[in-house]
C-alpha cells in the first residue's frame with residue numbers, strides 16, 4: 001500500500017467514525033435532555049436558617065434565588081459557584097443568579113455574621129440531572 005493510499009484509507013475511516021458519532025449524538029438528544037428553564041426560587045433568611053432549607057433545581061437551568069431577610073442582615077453564598085450577596089434587613093429582595101451546575105448537592109451558607117448560630121446557618125442546593 002502506498003503512503004498516499006494509506007492516507008486516503010485513514011481519511012475514510014475518520015469520516016465514517018465522525019458520521020457514526022454524529023448519528024449517536026442525534027439519537028441521544030430527545031431522550032436525555034429537556035430544554036433548560038429559567039426558574040426563580042424565593043428564599044427567606046432568618047436567624048439561623050434559610051427557608052426552604054433545600055433548593056431543588058435541574059442541571060443547566062437558569063436559576064435566580066430571590067432572597068429576603070426575615071430579621072437582621074444576613075448573606076447568601078454558594079462557595080462552589082462563587083456567588084455571594086448581602087441580604088439587608090428590612091425585606092429588600094436580593095437576587096442571586098447562576099446556571100445550575102453538574103448534578104450534586106452544593107452548600108448554601110450565610111456569608112454575613114448574624115449571631116451565635118451563624119456558622120450553622122446553611123441550606124442545600126440539590127441539582128438533579130436533566131431529562132428525569
Ligand SMILES: [Cu+2]
Pocket residue numbers: 074075110111112113114115118119121
Ligand atoms: Cu449569618
